[in-house]
Amino acid sequence: MNAYILSFLKNNISSDTRFINRLFVTAVITRNKWVVKKNSLLSSLIIDKAHPDYQVLTQFIDVLERYNFQYTFDDLISLFEFVVSPHDKIVNGAVYTPQYIRDYIEDYCWSVYKGNIDVCRIIDLSCGCGGFLVDMARKMKERSNKTYKQIFSENIYGIDVQGYAIERTKILLSLLALSMGEDDEFSYNLWSANTLNFNFQEKFRPYHGFDIIIGNPPYVCSRNLPQETKEIIKKWSVCSTGHPDLYIPFFQVAIENLSSNGVMGYITMNSFLKSVNGRALREYFNTLHKSIHIIDFRGRQIFQSKNTYTCLFFVENKKSDYLYYGVYDGLFENFKYNRFEYRGLDSKKGWDLNETTKIHQLESIGKPIRKFAQSRHGLATLCNKVYIFAPVRTTKRFYILRQNGVDYPIEKTICMDIVNPNKFNSEVVFADVIRKIIFPYEKNYEGKMTIMPEHKLQELYPYTYRYLLTQKLQLAARDKGKGKNYDIWYQFGRTQSLNLPSLKLFVPKIANRAPRCILIDNPNLYFYNGFAFVGENVETLCVLQKILESSIFWEYIVANSKPYSSDYYSISGSYIYNFGIHNFSTEEKQYLLTENRKEKIDSFLRRIYFPEKAE
C-alpha cells in the first residue's frame, strides 16, 4: 500500500469504525460509478454531498487517485487492516492474510473437496474482514450457477470475535455482489462471537459440519491473553500442555466441525511442531491419524506487518497412517512433501520433520547434552534497566549510574559483574561486554543467596537505597503489577540463578552461525539472557565448548531448531538438549582439549558423528 495513502489515513481518520467504513465504501462506489438502490447496508454507509464528512471524503478520493489506488478487494482489505488498532492486533491477533496465500489455501481445498459444489458449506472461524470468504464466494460463483444471494445464505459462514470485523465482512461481500451487478438485500451467516465457545450444534439442526474450513487463526501468546480467554481455552484438550497460544485450540475446533468428507486449510504458526505448548496438539494429531499436509515456511516471513513463523496446514477428514511435510523454498508449484508415519513421530519430544536422518544420527550418539552437563538460565530481574548498568564514571567508593540524565552513585560493594551471552560474537572483547548489576542479596548460613532486609540495605548502602527508592514504582509494575506484592519490593522478579557455580560456559540463545561460547571461572560473575552450562569439571565444559562451536552442532541447530528471520536460530532448551555427546576416549578428549584450529576440530568431529561420510 502506498505510504502517502496510509499517512493520509493516519492523520485524518479517527478510530470510529463506522466513519471509516463509510469513507471506504463511498470511495469505492463513487470510483466505480456503481448505483445502490436495494442494498440497505451499503446505502446506509454512503456519504452524500450534504454530509459533514463529504470534504474528508473528497480529499481521501483525491489521495487514492493521485497514488493510483487500484480498488481491488485486496487493496480494500489492506486498508481495513491498516486501521485495525494496535491493541487489537496484539490481543486478538488481527493480522490479515496476503492474497497469494489465501489463493493457495482456497485452491487446495477446492481441489480436495469432492462433494456437490452447490451445497458446499464453507466457514472461516476467525474471519477478520472476510478476505477468505470474499474469495470463496467468488470462486463458488465461478463453479456454480448460483446467485450471490444464494451463495451468501447457503454456502458462506464466518465468525469473528470483533463486531466491526463481521460488519466489514458483510460490506465486502455486498460490494462483491454489487461489482457483479447484484444489488440486493442479503442474509448472511456471519456471527460476532467467540469461536472457542460457539455452540455449532445448537445453531444448525441437523448439524453435519462444514465441508471447507479455511482461515488464519489468531496468534496471541499466552502472556497477552486476558484471563477470561485463558479459562475458555482450557476446555480444549489440545491446550493441556505448557502455556497455549490462542491459535492452538482453533485446530481442534476446526477438526471437530469438519463434515465427513471435509477439508481444512490454515495458515498458522509453526511453533506447535516442536514446542511444549504444542505437545497436546501433536498428541491429538497422533491419535487421530488424519491425512495431514504441512508446508513449512520455517524462518521465511509471510506477513509484512508482523514477525511470525508460519506454515500451511491441511487436514482431510479421512484416516491415514501418514503425515506429509515439506519446507517451502519459494515455489508452491510441484511442491515436494516427505512422508512420515505417525507411529514414528514423537509427540512428547516434538516432531522431527526436517532433515530427520541427520537429526536422528546426531541424537543417537553417546549421551544427550542435558545428561552430560547441567544448564542454567540467567538472572531475571524483570526490570534490567533499573538493576543493570554500564557506569559512566567510577570513584573510589562508587560506580556512577546515569539514568535519564541524572547521575546516581551506587556503592561498589553491592555490585556484581554481569554479562549478556547474546552479545557474544567473534569480534567482541569479553571485557567490553561486562556490566554491573545492583545485587541486593547476601549469603545465609547455608551459603544460599537471600534478599537483604530493607533496614540493612538502607544502613549499609544508603546511596543505592536512595536510587532504588526512585525506581520503586517501576519495580512494582513488574510481572503485570504483581511486583507490588513481592516480599521485598527491590527483590529480583525471579529467584533463578542467584546461586551459580564458579565455572560457567556461556551460550547465546540465538545465533546465525556456529555460536561463540565463553568459558569463565569466576564465582562473582552473573549473566542475564542466554544460558550457561555449569559444572565442577573444567575439562567437561571445555570439550562441550568445542562441540557447541563446531560445524556439526550448527548443522544440527539448522535442521532441528526454531528458525528466526535473517537465518538466525534458537540455541536453547528442547532444541538442543537431545544432541548426543559422543563418549570420547581419553586420547580423543585430549585431542579436543589441545587442538584449537577450527577446521581440524570440525573434521575430527565429522569423522566421529558421520563415520560413513568421512573420507
Ligand SMILES: C[S@@+](CC[C@H](N)C(=O)[O-])C[C@H]1O[C@@H](n2cnc3c(N)ncnc32)[C@H](O)[C@@H]1O
Ligand atoms: C489472524 S486474523 C485472520 C483474519 C482473516 N481470517 C484473514 O486471514 O485475513 C485473526 C482474527 O481472529 C479474530 N479472533 C480473535 N480471537 C477470536 C475468537 N476467540 N473467536 C473468533 N475470532 C477471534 C480476530 O478478531 C481476527 O480478526
